[in-house]
Amino acid sequence: MREHDADVAVLGSGFGGSLCALILDRLGLRVALLDRDAHPRFAIGESSTPVADMILRDLALRYELPRILPLWKYGSWRAAYPDLVNGLKRGFSYFHHRPGEDFAPRADHANELLVAASREDALSDTHWFRADVDAFFADEVRRADIPFFDRTEVALRADGRGWRLEGHREGAPVRVGAAFVLDATGAAGAVAEALGIADEGARLHTHSRAVYGHFSGVRRWDAMMTERGGRLADHPYPCDAAALHHILDGAWMWILRFGNDLVSAGLVLDTRRHPLDPGLAPEKEWARWLGRYPALAAQFAEARLADPPGRLIRTGRLQRRRARAVGPRWAALPHAAGFVDPLHSAGIALTLGGLERLMRAFERDWGRPSFGPALDAYERAVFAELALIDRLVAVCYAAMPDFRLFSASTMLYFAATIAYEQARASGRAGERFLLCADDRRLHAVVAEAQERLARIDAGDEASVAAYERFVENAIAPYNTAGLFRPPAPNMYPHTAAPLPGDLRS
Numbered sequence: 001m002r003e004h005d006a007d008v009a010v011l012g013s014g015f016g017g018s019l020c021a022l023i024l025d026r027l028g029l030r031v032a033l034l035d036r037d038a039h040p041r042f043a044i045g046e047s048s049t050p051v052a053d054m055i056l057r058d059l060a061l062r063y064e065l066p067r068i069l070p071l072w073k074y075g076s077w078r079a080a081y082p083d084l085v086n087g088l089k090r091g092f093s094y095f096h097h098r099p100g101e102d103f104a105p106r107a108d109h110a111n112e113l114l115v116a117a118s119r120e121d122a123l124s125d126t127h128w129f130r131a132d133v134d135a136f137f138a139d140e141v142r143r144a145d146i147p148f149f150d151r152t153e154v155a156l157r158a159d160g161r162g163w164r165l166e167g168h169r170e171g172a173p174v175r176v177g178a179a180f181v182l183d184a185t186g187a188a189g190a191v192a193e194a195l196g197i198a199d200e201g202a203r204l205h206t207h208s209r210a211v212y213g214h215f216s217g218v219r220r221w222d223a224m225m226t227e228r229g230g231r232l233a234d235h236p237y238p239c240d241a242a243a244l245h246h247i248l249d250g251a252w253m254w255i256l257r258f259g260n261d262l263v264s265a266g267l268v269l270d271t272r273r274h275p276l277d278p279g280l281a282p283e284k285e286w287a288r289w290l291g292r293y294p295a296l297a298a299q300f301a302e303a304r305l306a307d308p309p310g311r312l313i314r315t316g317r318l319q320r321r322r323a324r325a326v327g328p329r330w331a332a333l334p335h336a337a338g339f340v341d342p343l344h345s346a347g348i349a350l351t352l353g354g355l356e357r358l359m360r361a362f363e364r365d366w367g368r369p370s371f372g373p374a375l376d377a378y379e380r381a382v383f384a385e386l387a388l389i390d391r392l393v394a395v396c397y398a399a400m401p402d403f404r405l406f407s408a409s410t411m412l413y414f415a416a417t418i419a420y421e422q423a424r425a426s427g428r429a430g431e432r433f434l435l436c437a438d439d440r441r442l443h444a445v446v447a448e449a450q451e452r453l454a455r456i457d458a459g460d461e462a463s464v465a466a467y468e469r470f471v472e473n474a475i476a477p478y479n480t481a482g483l484f485r486p487p488a489p490n491m492y493p494h495t496a497a498p499l500p501g502d503l504r505s
């Protein structure tokens, strides 16, 4: 029998839960971390962004976690932990395909969009090989001597003053008593499930599902572009060193390349256009999509599924959003509170941004009457960020039939995230929400884009141009990065915020 008393029990040891455990321990609270699984294990959600990096840096500095600090940029990560697998992410690359046709690059880059997120490799974002990265964070918890019960699934019971968590680890009973439970269980939403809190995800604007896995032997896209006569000299960075998106018919594919030659790839499908057919095996569905797009078939011709997970994982509708993210004596991290879609790679940033807000609440308000209002403020931020990312993603799905509409729609996201990024880099972000999601006008702009897209005739040049003009004008107050004015068509080399000199390496 293992019994333990804690101020805070953190459920879930993804990077989010482990980081919370480390910070709460630094704040002097008694913490216990529990996970039903054991590391290393496969996890999805791998692509960081400049905002995610900045928050990770600030958390590592504020809470004196020097071993976490190097993970905030590609160069410092590689130098500090050469064996901890990541991938180089210089930006966001998009390529538009037509069913039944090979990809044909154009001199005017009309079917390509490259948006740089960093100016050089050393300062760039990373793809996180989550099996390794989450194991690293969990090892930090062990190094800090924080009680960590892996392979332990517990039943939760609220008593008058707190929680009783009871389960088993390797056949032996485990009991943890805690004043507060922090739910970092992601999609499982363990606390919301225990409390019967509804999932209102069906109300979200985005409708998508995914089929994904890890692969070896996936060809580089720049080599395939070169074979097809593409003008790579205009690319602001090597297009594979990115979150690479193939934009398809009512669907898209992500390709993230790691330093160990493995690739994370996933199809994300609009469920209204491509509903799930349970009779069709995921492998067959994957093969069917490759069969429709000759360039994708060529890119995956030699690909083999890697283990873990050793198979394709297929989800139902991805969108979920709990009715509450906090309550008396509990709070859910953003990924347990809700999720929209992998498009725009917002998950790690939202997780770290929410975590930062929540840890500040513990730092300032734990044990005081102000703690409840601080949790409520955290919930407002999480829900506003989820609501905005939902619309930012939904407009991109609505725009997918026409790549000009799609590119213009991505600019809504880039304007929002870069505006926040630059405010944060210059110390002006304060209590602002990520993506400037506290800005009502921005929500209204994206809602209007959504309404306009619903009425637009994608084939009509004049209405496409009018939509582009609408987005360009609407984002003008946030557009500090020259969006819509690239030096070469659809090629954006300079969206990255300058970094303070002492933190460049």
Ligand SMILES: Cc1cc2nc3c(=O)[nH]c(=O)nc-3n(C[C@H](O)[C@H](O)[C@H](O)COP(=O)(O)OP(=O)(O)OC[C@H]3O[C@@H](n4cnc5c(N)ncnc54)[C@H](O)[C@@H]3O)c2cc1C
Pocket: 011, 012, 013, 014, 015, 016, 017, 034, 035, 036, 037, 043, 044, 045, 046, 047, 048, 152, 153, 154, 184, 185, 186, 187, 188, 189, 190, 210, 212, 318, 333, 335, 336, 339, 341, 342, 345, 346, 347, 348, 349, 351
């Ligand atoms: C298909 C898909 C693609 C994504 N792509 C991206 C991307 O490209 N970029 C990005 O930034 N984000 C992406 N995300 C989001 C990203 O996955 C999350 O933001 C991130 O994983 C959140 O980390 P976390 O530690 O909070 O939770 P998780 O990573 O979900 O970890 C949850 C942990 O809780 C444990 N657990 C579950 N149930 C229980 C229980 N009952 N008791 C105890 N432990 C439990 C699990 O074993 C796991 O260790 C994607 C998400 C999905 C679904």
